Every structure is written in C-alpha cells, then in structure tokens.
Amino acid sequence: MVHINVLDPSASPLDYYGYELRRYREASGLTQKQLGAIISYTGSLIGQIETARKLPTSDFSERADIALGTGGLLSRLLPLVLRSQLPAWFQQVAELEARAIEIYTFQTHMVHGLLQTSGYARAVLGAVDSANLEDRTAVRLARQRILEKDSPPVLWTILSEAALRQEIGGEAVMREQLESLLSHENKPNVNIQVLPYGVGAHAGLQGSFTLYRFSGDPAIVYTEGYGMGHPTANPDIVKDCSLYYDHLQAAALSLRDSAELIRQVMEERYGEQQR
Numbered sequence: 001m002v003h004i005n006v007l008d009p010s011a012s013p014l015d016y017y018g019y020e021l022r023r024y025r026e027a028s029g030l031t032q033k034q035l036g037a038i039i040s041y042t043g044s045l046i047g048q049i050e051t052a053r054k055l056p057t058s059d060f061s062e063r064a065d066i067a068l069g070t071g072g073l074l075s076r077l078l079p080l081v082l083r084s085q086l087p088a089w090f091q092q093v094a095e096l097e098a099r100a101i102e103i104y105t106f107q108t109h110m111v112h113g114l115l116q117t118s119g120y121a122r123a124v125l126g127a128v129d130s131a132n133l134e135d136r137t138a139v140r141l142a143r144q145r146i147l148e149k150d151s152p153p154v155l156w157t158i159l160s161e162a163a164l165r166q167e168i169g170g171e172a173v174m175r176e177q178l179e180s181l182l183s184h185e186n187k188p189n190v191n192i193q194v195l196p197y198g199v200g201a202h203a204g205l206q207g208s209f210t211l212y213r214f215s216g217d218p219a220i221v222y223t224e225g226y227g228m229g230h231p232t233a234n235p236d237i238v239k240d241c242s243l244y245y246d247h248l249q250a251a252a253l254s255l256r257d258s259a260e261l262i263r264q265v266m267e268e269r270y271g272e273q274q275r
Helices: 013-027 032-039 043-050 058-068 073-084 088-099 118-125 133-148 161-165 171-182 235-251 255-270
Strands: 102-107 154-160 190-195 209-213 220-225 228-232
Touching (some): 032 043, 088 133, 088 220, 118 171, 154 235, 161 190, 161 255, 171 255, 209 235, 220 235
Parallel strands (some): 102 154
C-alpha cells in the first residue's frame, strides 16, 4: 500500500495549497504522473508540492488551474503561499508593501528588492547562505507582483551611486540589473533617482529606510538591521524621515539625469567592451 502523507490544510498556506492540489487532482481521477504529463511537470514534483515539501511556481499554478478546472484557485493562493515563506520578521513588511498606495525608499548600497532581477536577488541572498536559494529567490521576486496590480502603488526609489557600482553577482548580472532599472524609465508608477557621489554629506547618511503610505491609515517607516526589521508608526519618526526623504530627493539627480547616469555606468563598467 502506498503511504499517503495527510496534510492539515490549516497548518500553513503551503499545506493548504498542497491539500487543494491533491483534492482537485483526485476529483479529476488523475494520478500524479498523469497530471504531470498533462502540465509538463514530473509526477515526483507534484507529489512534493502536494506534501508541502516544494514551493509551487506561477507557471505550475496556472497550468494546474487549467488542467484541473479550479477556476484559478491555485494562482490566487500562490502569493499567500510565497509570502508565508519569507522570514518571520519580514512578513509584516511584505504585507505593508501589498497594502501601500505609495512607497518611498532610499537605498545606500543595493537595489531594493522590489526592483531586483533574479540573478541579482540570487547573488544577494546567497552571499552568506546558499541553502534553498532558488526557492528563496522566487519568494523575493514574488513581492514584485504588487507593481503589476490593476492599481499598483507608486514606488519612488532613491539609489546611492554606490548601488550602481557595487558589483553584485558579476558583470553580466549587474548589466542585466541596470538594464532592468532603465526598463522602468517611462512607467509613471515607478520612479528612480540616483544620489551621486558628488553631493557629499546628505540626509541619508544614517542608512537605508522605506516610508509606506496608505489610504486611511498612518504612514509607517521601516528600517532594517541584521536579521531583523524595525517598522514604526511613531509620528515623530515618520515626520523626520519624510523630511529626510524630501532633502534626498532635492539632492538627487532628476529622473532623466538619473537614467543617463545608470546608462553610463552600465556601458562603462559593465559593457560588452569590458568583458
């Protein structure tokens, strides 16, 4: 007799996803292998997802939804599943991102997670710990779906010039990352400014921070340390950080000049001639 691992669908979003996948598959009269043949995945992978040992992907969810006639249930569950896989201390931040109508962030040395490419994210996440790297990368990239909503938040990012020049993942990864930043150049809800080295001392010397604004709720400031996050709605801190951000925007290059600097660094530092 084949041992079937019985999942508690209330244990976690991943367990619930696996439970529903198995329920729809069995209702369709399909084995794991048969479903795999239909959606071009292995039966082994389907078994791992059904037993909450492997994270599903967007492509897998869409194919399974069509094959099993779920009405899009698995695809709707996927963002919740992926968000639940974030570190516990960061899950609240992901919820803030998902609810915010405006996000203002200043980054001192690295591209913000909402704008990272897969190669860049993989290099950042794997710098110290390479365990489950592909799943952790997928989870980080899933946060970017908020920018594709029907009513996406306005994202305003100020990057220190150091973020453009700090070579993370190698030249090819950096070139792809800078090209990705430039791809947002004409999107009204994504605005990228660069704070050049030439400004000298500036309002962001204390470090990176992000300001979330909501419809009807108080704004929240988020800062991050090693393995921990610090969100606060303290009105004095929010007021101070809002003022700091105004000063950073005033000191940063314009959107047009920022794009030009990104393009310049991309060609001079990571261009084909360099390789």
